[in-house]
Amino acid sequence: MASSDPTVRSPRTLTNDMPGRATRTATGRLRVAVPSVAERVADELRLQLAEGALLPGARLTESTIAEDLGVSRNTVREAFAELASERLVVRHPNRGVFVASLEAGDVHDVYTVRRAIEVSALRAGGSPEDVAAVRAAVEEGKRAAAARDEEAAGTANQHFHGAIVALARSPRLNTIMAQVLAEMRLFFHKATVDAQFYQHYVPDNEEICLALESGELDRAADLLLAYLDRSEDNLGEVHGDAADAE
Amino acid sequence: MASSDPTVRSPRTLTNDMPGRATRTATGRLRVAVPSVAERVADELRLQLAEGALLPGARLTESTIAEDLGVSRNTVREAFAELASERLVVRHPNRGVFVASLEAGDVHDVYTVRRAIEVSALRAGGSPEDVAAVRAAVEEGKRAAAARDEEAAGTANQHFHGAIVALARSPRLNTIMAQVLAEMRLFFHKATVDAQFYQHYVPDNEEICLALESGELDRAADLLLAYLDRSEDNLGEVHGDAADAE
DNA sequence: AATCTACGGATTGTTCAACAATCCTTCGAT
DNA sequence: ATCGAAGGATTGTTGAACAATCCGTAGATT
Numbered sequence: 001m002a003s004s005d006p007t008v009r010s011p012r013t014l015t016n017d018m019p020g021r022a023t024r025t026a027t028g029r030l031r032v033a034v035p036s037v038a039e040r041v042a043d044e045l046r047l048q049l050a051e052g053a054l055l056p057g058a059r060l061t062e063s064t065i066a067e068d069l070g071v072s073r074n075t076v077r078e079a080f081a082e083l084a085s086e087r088l089v090v091r092h093p094n095r096g097v098f099v100a101s102l103e104a105g106d107v108h109d110v111y112t113v114r115r116a117i118e119v120s121a122l123r124a125g126g127s128p129e130d131v132a133a134v135r136a137a138v139e140e141g142k143r144a145a146a147a148r149d150e151e152a153a154g155t156a157n158q159h160f161h162g163a164i165v166a167l168a169r170s171p172r173l174n175t176i177m178a179q180v181l182a183e184m185r186l187f188f189h190k191a192t193v194d195a196q197f198y199q200h201y202v203p204d205n206e207e208i209c210l211a212l213e214s215g216e217l218d219r220a221a222d223l224l225l226a227y228l229d230r231s232e233d234n235l236g237e238v239h240g241d242a243a244d245a246e
Numbered sequence: 247m248a249s250s251d252p253t254v255r256s257p258r259t260l261t262n263d264m265p266g267r268a269t270r271t272a273t274g275r276l277r278v279a280v281p282s283v284a285e286r287v288a289d290e291l292r293l294q295l296a297e298g299a300l301l302p303g304a305r306l307t308e309s310t311i312a313e314d315l316g317v318s319r320n321t322v323r324e325a326f327a328e329l330a331s332e333r334l335v336v337r338h339p340n341r342g343v344f345v346a347s348l349e350a351g352d353v354h355d356v357y358t359v360r361r362a363i364e365v366s367a368l369r370a371g372g373s374p375e376d377v378a379a380v381r382a383a384v385e386e387g388k389r390a391a392a393a394r395d396e397e398a399a400g401t402a403n404q405h406f407h408g409a410i411v412a413l414a415r416s417p418r419l420n421t422i423m424a425q426v427l428a429e430m431r432l433f434f435h436k437a438t439v440d441a442q443f444y445q446h447y448v449p450d451n452e453e454i455c456l457a458l459e460s461g462e463l464d465r466a467a468d469l470l471l472a473y474l475d476r477s478e479d480n481l482g483e484v485h486g487d488a489a490d491a492e
Numbered sequence: 493a494a495t496c497t498a499c500g501g502a503t504t505g506t507t508c509a510a511c512a513a514t515c516c517t518t519c520g521a522t
Numbered sequence: 523a524t525c526g527a528a529g530g531a532t533t534g535t536t537g538a539a540c541a542a543t544c545c546g547t548a549g550a551t552t
Contacts, residue, residue, distance in 0.1 A: 034339075036339065036534070036535090037534075037535070038534085038535090061503075061504095062503075062504070063503075063504095071535080071536085072535060072536045072537070073504095073536090073537090074320055074535070074536075074537090075534090075535065075536080077324065077504095077505090078323065078324065078327055081324055081327040081328060081331075082327060082331065085327075085328065085331035085332075086331075093280075093282065093504085093505090093543090094503080094504055094505075094542075094543045094544060095503085095504080095543085095544065095545090096503070096504070109416050109417055109418050109419075110418070112414055112416040112418070112419060113416065113418050113419055113422075115366060116362050116363050116365075116366030116367070116414075116419065117362050117363075119362075119366065120361060120362035120365065120366065121362070168358055168362075170355050170358040170359065171355055172333075172355050172356070172358070172359050172426075173355075173358060173359060173362065176359075176422060180418075282505070282506090283505075283506070284505085284506090307532075307533095308532075308533070309532075309533095317506080317507085318506060318507045318508070319507090319508090319533095320506070320507075320508090321505090321506065321507080323533095323534090339514085339533085339534090340513075340514045340515060340532080340533055340534075341514085341515065341516090341532085341533080342515095342532070342533070
């Protein structure tokens with residue numbers, strides 16, 4: 001068992017260019033909340049996880065990250081708590097935190113969540129603007145496929161499914177979906193998918209979108225359901241590599 | 247504006263009777279993980295939230311809780327992070343954390359999540375044992391209704407819906423549902439519901455369960471959907487009281 | 493040779509104390 | 523009555539310290 005290369009980490013420094021969500025103070029004054037240091041650490045780690053700089057199974061040492069980012073160990077700890085609640089990272093008591101690694105069961109579970117959320121959102125329809133967002137994601141996918149850009153095709157596909165959930169205009173469903181997509185991204189870095197993987201989906205997305213636009217919600221939902229089942233099967237085949245992660 | 251009574255807190259002391267989930271160490275040895283102090287603090291606060299000892303809008307001061315439970319402020323902070331990720335508590339930067347208070351929009355949102363998750367789980371059916379668990383929750387509700395015990399009727403109802411989600415055997419859906427139910431509990435403490443509220447649902451649950459048991463999954467799903475819509479409407483009427491929370 | 497045990501280093505879990513930053517309130521001035 | 527400035531309180535963050543735990547290794551035992 002190759003103990004895997006040491007945590008590859010780009011020596012990025014911690015900045016504060018983040019937008020900063022608007023909150024309002026007790027007196028009613030509006031205020032642009034500066035993300036706390038812990039949040040910025042979490043954002044930075046999330047970014048590195050999304051980029052694949054931190055691969056599944058890799059260990060995250062508190063002290064290392066603390067000095068690399070120039071923050072206190074306690075702050076890193078708070079960031080870890082946040083990432084753990086998003087399942088991007090797993091805590092092993094007294095052993096440390098490790099980048100989460102989706103096993104076969106996890107993949108199935110993630111798809112179970114997606115089936116529940118996406119189908120429900122799609123079946124309920126949505127406002128014209130929200131439908132337009134779905135359409136935009138479809139076109140984005142077409143362009144990426146035409147350009148043979150699999151990276152772009154992947155993100156376009158995620159935009160498509162994110163837009164479907166957004167139809168429901170539910171903050172909670174949106175955050176759940178965001179977390180699920182983040183988990184999927186983690187998995188894709190582990191098992192690199194062949195180039196034609198995404199291109200295959202473009203016509204499916206097109207068909208679903210057309211059904212949605214013409215108001216055939218039940219048919220759209222059925223198509224999406226079939227799509228998700230097929231997608232899960234495809235991923236199941238890829239999973240052949242030995243899971244050496246912890 | 248009555249500044250509301252100061253945080254009512256039972257002077258419970260922090261114990262460690264918790265079950266402790268089983269983990270396995272790197273060498274493969276099995277180990278009963280003792281919940282960390284932060285987790286125990288979170289559990290204790292969760293309990294007080296469920297019991298209604300901490301009402302929506304109440305402020306949780308770090309130092310107060312720290313000395314009450316005999317732990318460090320930093321540890322309380324970690325517990326807060328956990329509760330915040332579950333939406334049981336809201337962080338206002340530089341102002342403190344407050345017990346979450348579900349507004350009208352939140353109630354609708356929670357029901358959107360429930361519609362997605364519960365209907366999906368029900369439509370997929372489930373194993374005989376899992377169906378039996380649903381049946382058990384129905385009978386539990388009948389007994390509670392017969393005894394005019396609205397408290398028991400409420401928990402039985404939550405068991406019923408929890409059992410429905412459990413049909414899917416999805417860890418992620420189960421935790422999502424658990425969080426949603428915890429949020430609902432919060433809301434019920436805020437707006438006390440009349441006694442006949444739950445009893446009304448017993449026959450509905452019975453009918454849904456019968457449909458499930460006889461394999462009429464689509465019909466069961468439709469019944470559940472209608473049930474959830476009605477339930478949301480009922481709660482919408484209750485929400486009339488002025489929201490003085492923060 | 494294989495297994496068990498004890499030791500040692502390293503990392504996590506938790507506490508404590510301090511300080512800056514921010515907020516809310518109160519007081520005072522206009 | 524409105525506005526602005528000082529004061530007190532709480533949060534956000536740091537740094538250091540220590541106990542608890544784990545892992546690997548070396549040594550002892552069979």
